[in-house]
Amino acid sequence: EIVLTQSPGTLSLSPGERATLSCRASQSVSANFLAWYQQKPGQAPRLLIFGASRGASGIPDRFSGSGSGTDFTLTITRLEPEDFAVYYCQQYGGSLPWTFGQGTKVELK
Amino acid sequence: EVLLVESGGGFVQPGGSLRLSCAASGFTFSGYWMNWVRQAPGKGLEWVASIQQDGSARYSEDAVKGRFTISRDNARNSLWLQMSSLRVEDTGIYYCVRGAYEGDYWGQGALVTVSS
Numbered sequence: 001e002i003v004l005t006q007s008p009g010t011l012s013l014s015p016g017e018r019a020t021l022s023c024r025a026s027q028s029v030s031a032n033f034l035a036w037y038q039q040k041p042g043q044a045p046r047l048l049i050f051g052a053s054r055g056a057s058g059i060p061d062r063f064s065g066s067g068s069g070t071d072f073t074l075t076i077t078r079l080e081p082e083d084f085a086v087y088y089c090q091q092y093g094g095s096l097p098w099t100f101g102q103g104t105k106v107e108l109k
Numbered sequence: 110e111v112l113l114v115e116s117g118g119g120f121v122q123p124g125g126s127l128r129l130s131c132a133a134s135g136f137t138f139s140g141y142w143m144n145w146v147r148q149a150p151g152k153g154l155e156w157v158a159s160i161q162q163d164g165s166a167r168y169s170e171d172a173v174k175g176r177f178t179i180s181r182d183n184a185r186n187s188l189w190l191q192m193s194s195l196r197v198e199d200t201g202i203y204y205c206v207r208g209a210y211e212g213d214y215w216g217q218g219a220l221v222t223v224s225s
Contacts, residue, residue, distance in 0.1 A: 033210045033211070035210070035211035035212075037154075037212075039154075044204055044215040044216065044217055044218055045154065045204075045212070045215055046215070047211060047212060047213050047214075050210065050211045050213070051210075056213065057213075088153065088154055090154070090211060090212075092209070092210040092211065097144070097156060097159045097168050098144070098146070098156035098159070098212075099156065100153060100154040100155065100156065101153075102153050103153045103154075
């Protein structure tokens with residue numbers, strides 16, 4: 001089973017700042033099947049990035065994904081007030097179809 | 110518009126059973142893998158089970174194997190999760206999710222509470 005470890009656990013930033021979130025896998029993620037989600041309180045998760053770097057439909061271009069193998073990054077270039085939320089990475093592959101990271105909370109500083 | 114609407118959640122005692130339903134609309138249901146993902150109160154996301162387009166392949170996490178069964182009816186655009194021998198640790202919101210490699214659409218979730 002591939003374990004995903006996200007860091008930091010919490011990121012305290014101000015609107016307009018850049019956010020860099022990390023997701024590290026215990027083994028190489030096949031074909032870069034790595035996705036990122038945003039979840040706000042009381043809401044279902046929303047897909048942001050898939051295939052490590054491809055933006056999902058309707059996602060603002062301030063969100064970008066990068067990385068390969070075992071190290072992946074979600075970058076939010078300029079935080080908007082609505083971007084304060086919890087972010088999860090997720091991989092496909094191995095003996096379990098999906099595994100998730102434990103999440104990174106982006107909070108208002 | 111893609112819509113996934115879960116129902117069937119509720120309160121149940123340990124050892125009890127519940128059946129969650131997911132009604133899909135706005136896309137060709139038979140063309141997609143479908144999944145259940147859950148979230149315990151205040152915790153992260155946990156994959157529960159997946160089913161292939163025609164139902165021929167099904168996967169579930171070890172914690173629910175032998176207790177939960179995922180199924181679908183493409184003619185009715187419906188997905189189910191039959192849950193039995195429920196435990197306190199099964200408490201959470203259960204999401205119906207479309208997708209094979211990632212979840213591109215999620216339902217609003219159904220709350221399952223297992224408590225004595």
